[in-house]
Amino acid sequence: MMVGYAAKANNSLRSLHADRMKVIFDCSVPFLFAHGGMQVQIEQTQLALEKVGVAVEPLRWWDGKQEGNILHYFGRISLGIIELAHRKGLKVVNNDLLGGAGARPAWRLKLQRLFKRAAEPLLPPYITTALNWTSHRQADACIALTAREAHLLNYLFRVPLDRIHVVPNGVEEVFLESSPAKRGEWLVCTATIIELKQVLKLAQVAVQAKTPLWIIGRPHLETDEYAGRFRDFARQHASLIRYEGPVAGRQQLADIYRQARGFILLSKWESLSLSALEASACECPLLLSDLPWARKFFKDKATYCPANKSIEATAPVLRDFYDKAPLLPLPPKPLSWVDVARQLKDVYLSVMKSTAGG
Numbered sequence: 001m002m003v004g005y006a007a008k009a010n011n012s013l014r015s016l017h018a019d020r021m022k023v024i025f026d027c028s029v030p031f032l033f034a035h036g037g038m039q040v041q042i043e044q045t046q047l048a049l050e051k052v053g054v055a056v057e058p059l060r061w062w063d064g065k066q067e068g069n070i071l072h073y074f075g076r077i078s079l080g081i082i083e084l085a086h087r088k089g090l091k092v093v094n095n096d097l098l099g100g101a102g103a104r105p106a107w108r109l110k111l112q113r114l115f116k117r118a119a120e121p122l123l124p125p126y127i128t129t130a131l132n133w134t135s136h137r138q139a140d141a142c143i144a145l146t147a148r149e150a151h152l153l154n155y156l157f158r159v160p161l162d163r164i165h166v167v168p169n170g171v172e173e174v175f176l177e178s179s180p181a182k183r184g185e186w187l188v189c190t191a192t193i194i195e196l197k198q199v200l201k202l203a204q205v206a207v208q209a210k211t212p213l214w215i216i217g218r219p220h221l222e223t224d225e226y227a228g229r230f231r232d233f234a235r236q237h238a239s240l241i242r243y244e245g246p247v248a249g250r251q252q253l254a255d256i257y258r259q260a261r262g263f264i265l266l267s268k269w270e271s272l273s274l275s276a277l278e279a280s281a282c283e284c285p286l287l288l289s290d291l292p293w294a295r296k297f298f299k300d301k302a303t304y305c306p307a308n309k310s311i312e313a314t315a316p317v318l319r320d321f322y323d324k325a326p327l328l329p330l331p332p333k334p335l336s337w338v339d340v341a342r343q344l345k346d347v348y349l350s351v352m353k354s355t356a357g358g
Contacts, residue, residue: 021348023049024068024090026059028075034220036192037274038097041169042074048170048341054348070348079135091351094139098149101156103269103291103307113156133157140351143167143344145272148292165347168297169272170337174250175281181258186214186242187322188260188284190253190275193219193227197267200230201311203241205266208315211322213264214242216256257282262325264318265289268307272297280331287321301331 025046031039046056060066071085072093082092101109120128128134136142136157144150144166153159187206191197199215206213215234219227234243247253257263263279264287270276272293276286280298288294290304303324305317321328 021070021352022055022057022068023070023072023348024057024059024066026071026073028073028077036220037169037271038074040274044170044172044337045341045344048337049344051338052341052345054341054345069352072344072348076132077135077139078132079129079138082135082138091140091354092138093141093143093347093351094136095143096136096153097145097271098152099269099271099293101152102146102148102271102293109152109156116156139163140354141165141347143347145169146293146296148296149271165343167340167343167347168335169274169277170335170340171274171277171281172250173336175254175257175278176333176336178254178258178282180283181255183261183326184259186212186260187262187264187287187318187325188214188216188256188279189264190216190247190278191265191267192217193224193230195226196269197265198307200226200233201314202264202266203230203233203237204311205314205318207237207240208311209319209322210240211318212240212242214256214260216245216247216253218246253278254282257284260284262287262321262328264321266305266307266314270294277334281334283330285321285325285328286331287318298331301329303328 025042027038027042029038049056057066057068059071068090070093071081071090072095073081074095076096077092077094085092101112104112116133120133136153136159140163142153142159142164144153144164145168147166150164150166153164154161189199189202191199193199197217199217203213203215221227231243234241247256257279260279262285263276265273265276266287266289267273268289269291270289270293273288276288276294276298279286286298286302288298288302288304289307291307294302294304303321305314309317
């Protein structure tokens, strides 16, 4: 009887919290200034949360009367914002992307950890506050996209394990429900045209390896010098490098993944690539940078290549992937955004339950 009573009490608390829960979204980089994976992540997460009954609003910085229960911040949140949110009675969930740190070798991470722990008690508070070294620890919960990022939150920033929640990105239903199609000759890469993604190097590798490559995406700025060099190279090698900018429709992109011979992403670092997940949902063989995030998530269901190899050293890897792609194992199916939203809802409820002393 006591067990049944406790279960009913917990369910009642869960329903009460769900009914009155409102989440406010904020992020470190406004969409106006840079498009990319974070924008897709935020927009799709909001849509999916609303489908599972969670009210979500973007932070209205001009509205002093806006109300909510949880501030969900995407990016590195400042300690000052956390303190102000707590004064207003909001719990804080931080969804920082640690792809850069996640790509560093173990010895560099160890040095970073030792330096932070030695310097933190010695530096004046205004310096550590400006560096946001302690903001992760002050948040009520931290979201990690991968087990690698969860480890870094604890290892580098000393976030208690019970406040770290691994919730990956999802993909839209259009990719998960796409139909199999005959594979063509083109490899495909979907990425923003910036140096971080190494699209120019990838195009040069493809020419060296004589493998046809279709690159889909756009630069942050059309006048960017790196993007200009990439476009010039693509025009000079149009027989092997296909570049027409971004693809407008999500169904069209799903069809491209289904018909591609394989998917490639050789970026210098990532948190959890949305384009790789979309390709994975469409059962497209993957060639990824040999980085911990990819190894942890895709394990032996992808092919890997060091991101820092020369063009000459990378070309044979690409050629081998191209030749073997039809026989490679299928990558794992990712979660849908609704699946992700359900996990986030549980995180929100646990944070709100702690408010009630549950």
